[in-house]
Amino acid sequence: MYSSKKNVLLLASMLEAYSIRKVVLCPGSRNAPLIQTFSQNPFFRCYTVVDERSAGFFALGLAQEIQQPVAVCCTSGTALLNLGPAVAEAYYQQVPLLVISADRPQSWIGQMDGQTLPQPGVFNSLVKQSIQLLEPDSEEDEWYCKRMIHDAIFQLMNRLPGPSHINIPLSEPLFDFSVTELPKNKPILRNPVDYSLNNSALLEEWNLSTKKMILIGQLPPFNGLEKSLESIAEKFDCVILAEHTANIRSSKVIYNFDAIIYQLLNEEIACFSPDLLITLGGHVVSKRIKKFLRSCKPASHWYVSEEPKIVDLFQSITAQLEMDPLSFVEEINKKCSSNTSKHTYQSRWLSQSKHVLPPTTTVYSDLWVMGKLLAALPCNAALQLGNSSVVRNAQLYPLDASVSVYCNRGTSGIEGSVSTAVGFASIHKGLTFLIVGDLSFFYDVNALWNRHIKSNLRILLINNGGGEIFHLLPGLNQAVSLDQYVSCRHSTRAEKWAQSMGFDYLSAQNEEEFINNLDSFFSVEASNPVLFEVITTMEVNAEAFKSYYHKLKTI
Template identity: 40%
Template sequence: MYSTKENVNILTALLVKEGITKAVVCPGSRNSPIVHNLCACPDIECYPVTDERSAGFIALGMTLADNEPVAVCVTSGSALLNVAPAVAEAFYQKRPLIVISADRPAQWIDQQDGQTLHQHRALEPNVRKSVTLPEPHNDEERWHCNRLVNEALNAVRLNGSGPVHINVPITEPLFDYDVLQLPDERRTVLYPAVTDDTRVYEMAADFFCGEKPMIVLGQLIPEVVGNSLEAIEELKKVAVVIQEKLADDSICPAQPIDEVLKMISDDSAYRPDHLIYIGGTIVSKRLRQFLRKCECRMSIIVNEEGNCCDTFMHATDIIQGSAEEVIGIFANETEGVEKKDFVTLWDEVFDKAKTIRETIKPRFSQLLAVKTFHEKMREEAVDGELFYGNSSAVRLGNIFSDQYIYVNRGVNGIEGSLSTAVGYAVAHQDEEDVYCVIGDLSFFYDQNALWNGALSPNLSILLLNNGGGGIFHQLPGLERSPYRDSAVAAHHTASAEGICQTHDIVYLSAHNEEELYKNLDKFFNAEEGPVLLEVFTNAEEDAQALKDYYQAF
């Protein structure tokens, strides 16, 4: 049996026709007709999560698991505002997130009625589409409601995907459920335009005429990278291809990008004259600064929206197209192109940096913890997906990982990193293990991700705890502020042990190198999960270890 609310039933029916199979649902009375419908619908699996901020990121993690749209449903009032961080991340990662919010009737807004605020367009500009559904009373209003839902569901997949917001005003009574079946709603299907292949082929030919061509791959979903592996290998034969582990799904050591940039300094021989930037953000600040100094004759941006996202400040052309399609076109145009001396120059310095990296033995620090973690993964032949927190954690991952890294790099916030990993693990709990490497501030800020009845045993967390925001100890000049530790870096003495006890998570800890090696063995060979290994380090020692590392290059 379904709700008696027509707008809720129209929405539910179209979600089913769109093929939505997963919904994260949050508690509330105003959204209870929507939650009831989603739970009653045999085609949709629901995941209850109490904390709306965490719920948004858990849904985001689920979109990463299957590359399909996932709904998150919240009640009225400030509940909607709590999903804003996840929506912003989904917007900049181009993830298909469908936010469904219940709302109070319009006549009660600004009338001091409980849980009532302006919800229409509350998530703009970080959504592709915002709609507020009418409560239909006639056929024309039913048509209007159907059209708005169709518009929103089309927008979620358009131009490389993105979040949408469907706001659903619901009048009382709320708790009537006597509709036998959902209506047979008309689904309107959108067919997007395709890239102008002829012009892109011409641009590719022009690009490879350069003596110093470089291709930079920003964050890409692993399916795109996986489908493009052969094409990327072809491109590497004739151009320098720069890719962090956010855009590299091959099982090979991470490119030592920052290390090489330190080695070459301002040598103009390494500067490209033709540049193409494909994909999302890059972590390396050094790389951005280096490329902003390179005034290329041809500097191409590729994205599905056709936006002028001029990260390197010298754009000459924009290709509106998918990363996978454009990579393929450029790879096809490499036939007959000879390897440039520029490529050999970069290959040699990359090889030199990799050799130096292999010889470095860090002191006990977060650097050593992440290095040892990845060495142990290789030694144990561990097969699983990697999620990293932002800030220091992902930078360390980009040094030592030899597989693809998931990270909320759309807006680079610390919130939601753990929830995203939890969402992915829940969606794939019977298929693969998920490993989350995360800093202490990110972990404690998002600890409600573990307050989750669907938490699955395939989740393992490496918690890097140095008592605050470790990256603030790496910023030259900030040490002159007497408030750095207490206010800026948020110094603390918290531990995850009690949290693990509360949520029935296996807890391990390491305070030195010996305990690190011993408990990483237990971490990777735990008979039950979830499991968390908390590595306690000193923030000053962490900063010095990283400084020593880069001084070797």
């Protein structure tokens, strides 16, 4: 039995029409008509998460795994505001997250009634579309609601996906659940965009350029780019740079470019800088590549994106190409002349890459742990990376080509990494690994309070007693406020939290304990999720990090 509210019935039927099946429900009374309708319809797969902030990231993790829209539904008031961090991440990571918020009638907003605030448009520019439904009293009202829902879902699933917000006012009485069927609705069909690169001036610019560079930011796994990029690398004198978050694995791609740039001599920089830069995908982690390309501005910079918005990250943009990355590289392969001369520029980068090796430290530290863990990951593992030191340290090591990498780099916040991994793992068929730092873990520890956690989740918690990355920043590392107020040193341990939530708990404080626990951590036979807490010290970690970069200067 469903709610008798017409706007609720319309919304549910439209989500079904557009095949938006997965809905994360946060408890509440104002959204009870929505909860009843979604949960009692066999089409929908519903999840329950009490903490709205965690619920938003849980839904984000679901959407990362299925690469399709996921809805999250909350009650009125501050519950909606708690979804803000996940909405921002979804916007910049281009994830189709649909926020559905129940609300009081407009007449009661601002009248000191309980659990109210102005909800329409609350996310401002961080959503693709924000709509306010009516409580329909006529056929025209129903038509209006359907038109608005169509628009919100269309924007959600547009060429470049992102979040949409549907706010739905619900008057009392709320708990009439007497309707037996949803209304029938059909989706509005859309025609795929045909992308082609027909600008002769750009094609000529490609052919004439002698130092071409393609820099690839964050992309979802299975993006289909590898073969086309390898073809470009073979046919043209072109350097291809990517981070693990780009999910492109090829011997033609250079992953250690951050370390390469660090160890370049001043007189070598001009030889390594491009004259034509092409950027694909989302955010890039490396601050060093940003500084390098801003200081050595290329003569031309093409930004490739399906969104008609200028993004001039390197202060040098000359062309905005409204294309998806795969169409672009296929068009280059098809329409540009192959370069038969020696690949001098590409060879220079590849040669340097071979000389820049991963850290080989034998000292028990964050770097040592990261290297051992990544080398031992099983084939086809799903790897979720926390932000800050974790994602940067992971980039220093090679990854097996079969590993899929996810990270909340849209806004690079630390607050939702655990919740995202929990959501992802809840529907992923294989093992899901999360590597996360201590501040990020404890910030999001409520993620463990979740009934949908499965035994396939493996969390490696690197606990160095605070925000270690701040101790590596020149100037800040000398501040008297550093320990207490910035890096927030602590002696907190995760054991009791993990065990109270049904996790198997492992811990290590040295090399031997770490190695001895690896088999248990990687075991597919575990009947519970596993949390492996690795205790390191900031001072040793900092020395290991500095030692590695010091050696780079001596190559």
